Amino acid sequence: MLLHLGAVKGGLGALMLRRVCLLSRHAHSYSQSVEHQPIKKVMVANRGEIAIRVFRACTELGIRTVAVYSEQDTGQMHRQKADEAYLIGKGLPPVSAYLHIPDIIRVAKENNVDAIHPGYGFLSERSDFAQACADAGVRFIGPSPEVVRKMGDKVEARALAIQAGVPVVPGTDGPITSLKEAEDFAKTYDFPIIFKAAYGGGGRGMRVVRNYEELEENYNRAYSEALAAFGNGALFVEKFIDKPRHIEVQILGDKYGNVIHLYERDCSIQRRHQKVVEIAPAAHLDPHLRDRLTKDSVNLAKQVGYENAGTVEFLVDKNGKHYFIEVNSRLQVEHTVTEEITDVDLVHAQLRICEGRSLPELGLKQDKIRINGSAIQCRVTTEDPARGFQPDTGRLEVFRSGEGMGIRLDSASAFQGALISPHYDSLLVKVISSGKDLPTAATKMNRALAEFRIRGVKTNIPFLQNVLSNHQFLYGTVDTQFIDENADLFHLKPVQNRAQKLLHYLGHLMVNGPATPIPVKAKPSDTDPVIPTVPIGEPPLGFRDVLLxxxxxxxxRAVRQHKGLLLMDTTFRDAHQSLLATRVRTHDLKKIAPFVAHNFNNLFSLENWGGDLHK
Known part of the structure; x- marks a missing residue:
């Protein structure tokens, strides 16, 4: 048919050919549009700022939102930001509530939820959760259960990377089951080596070992951490690449085999494998290396039929050689910096892809994705850098954020009066700055952090300001040892807290009075207190006599045999312990004691503390 039309000479033939081509494209578009299943209601099976981030995207797309919360999160902001909110995990520990798949699925089905977004952490990389959603007829906003399983199993992900021709770090072919296997690996590849949890990430179950003396202890610790965090202590062992850069590539895939990348992020500024500051794009990255990283990421995603958002993570050694480490089959905490430099809303894309739309339909074609400027994300946490980043808890007495041009804030519990709980992650607010280049973005970030006023809990802001002012950070390249090798980062500027100190002092003064005696010449009362008549003889026996x-x-035995209620009298306590005793002298307490001994012998106990012996 097309050959015949192409052979027709003149304008009529050309016109007919164009119409056939248009009809063909329309038919292809229609074949995809019939696959579209609009989402009307989304549940986020998570908490905090990531739940609010997804809710906002849903609202912008006209999708109704559902929050779930644990008993400990009753007052959390993410519950209030959703159209509907439901309690899950009643009676369970705080974290376990968000891991209770049956309860989450039950709430979704009872409330006609179309799709569930897992956020990050918790159930986001659990293939059994993705499968439970599918079995319940609820869409999982992420890859298929099979892909989640493959990517969640670091050993299988490694094998897939090798099949796709992506370079990997030397390591074990499968999870190790004994210390002996770790010893054998170390003999083959020499130290340093690293243990990694086979079924989770985020730095949990990850331990670097530099010699044989450290091997057994770190193996046991890594196993215990992995078991506690992911319910499976399986580990695998890799050769440890010393002082690498940690570069990750953001990818998007649709249901039709299309995969694109949105360039890279540098996540090298870490402490104990936990990311602290993230940058996009990576500074001073060789363009040829960038091409290899992005090409390998797309190839691997196509190899496994990856759908929705994900991140492919690499280590880059000092010679510019890159090694695949893992795929995070979810939205990353640091996805914000990619959004800032590409102008692509990743959560919008996740939702539309889940509805069945293709990347071209969404205008997401590789040749249209460009890097615009630079962006930095700082994770402001309730941790004290001066005390080894120990988490701090309490109530936010004051909270004022830094804002202005080039600043984005993603937060959940950052407001005056918020209670910082010990049960969950210490992240308070994500601050994202953007500018024409890295120094400009750093200047904006530094200014925004300086505007913050947070009182009631310690934060890592002074530490972050030191990072942003560091010359190596601004004009060089950083590696994963950046924090460990820069002691100056811990020379923290003391936080001025004059206003709160003054308020605390005034409040103490109003409630407790001045700390020094008031210099007045008031005379004691001329009236002596009336002393009750005391019966003649010894006082009756009481529980003290039984003890003696x-x-x-x-x-x-006497206490157990007693049938009634036993009371303790604390009236005679001294100082601020009792409202009465602050107005009664020991001199007077001593006079009333015999009467009490005769008339209150049936008390369980009686406290008689004194201090002021002056008459």
Whole structure:
């Protein structure tokens, strides 16, 4: 048919050919549009700022939102930002509530939820959760359960990377089951080596070992951490690449085999494998290396039929050689910096892809994705850098954020009066700055952090300001040892807290009075207190006599045999312990004691503390 039309000479033939081509494209478009299944209601099976981030994207797309929360999160902001909110995991520990798949699925089905977004952490990389959603007829906003399983198993992900021709770090072919296997690997590849959790990430279950003396202890610790965090202590071992850069590539895939990348992020500024500051794009990255990283990421994604958003992570050694380490089959905490430099809303894309739309339909074609400027994300946490980043808890007495041009804030519990709980991650707010280049973005970030006023808990802001002012950070390249090798980062500027100190002092003064005696010449009252008549003879026996006569065992027996209610009288306590005793002198307490002994012998106990012996 097309050959015949192409052979027709003149304008009529050309016109007919164009119409056939248009009809063909329309038919292809229609074949995809019939696959579209609009999402009307989304649940986020998560908490905090990532839940709010997804809710906002849903609202912008006209999608109704559902929050879930644990008993400990009753007052959390993410619950209030959704159209509907439901309790899950009643009676369970705080973290376990968000891991309770049956309860989450139950709430979704009872409330006609179309799709579930897992956020990051918790169930986001659990293939059994993705499968449970599919079995319940609820869409999982992420890759298929099979892809989640493959990418979640670091050993299988490694094998897939090798099949796709992506370079990998030397390591074990499967999870190790004994210390002996780790010893054998070390003999083959020499130290340093690293243990990694086979079924999770985020730095949990990850331990670097530099000699044989450290091997057994780090193996046991890594196993315990992995078991506690992911319910499976399986580990695998890799050769440790010393002082690498940690570069990750953002990818998007659709249901039709299209995959694109949105360039890279540099996540090298880490402490104990936990990211602290993230940059996009990576500074001073060789263009040829960037091409290899992005090409390998896309190839691997196509190899496994990757759908939705994901991140392919690499280590880059000092010679510019890159090694695949893992795929995070979810949205990353640091996805924000990619959004800032590409102008692509990743959560919008996730939702539309889940509805069945193709990347070309969304205008997401590789040749249209460009890097615009630079962006930095700082994770402001309630941790004290001066005390080894120990998490701090309490109530936010004051909270004022830094804002302005080039600043984006993603937060959940950052407001005055918020209670910082010990149960969850210490992240308070993500601050994202953007500018024409890295120094400009750093200047904006530094200014924004300086505007923050947070009182009531310690934060890592002074530490972050030191990072942003560091010359190596601004004009060089950083590696994963940047924090460990820069002691100056811990020379923290003391936080001025004059206003709060003054308020605390005034409040103490109003409630407790001045700390020094008031210099007045007031005379004691001329009226002596009336002393009640005391019966003649010894006072009746009480529980103290039982203790003295029969000892602790007899005393305990007497207490158990007593049928009534036993009372302790604390009226005679000294100082601020009792409102009455602050107005009664020991001199007077001593006079009333005989009457009490005769009339209150049936008390369980009586406290008689004194201090001021002046008449």
């Amino acid at each position: 006569k029969e000892g602790p065992e007899g005393f305990a």
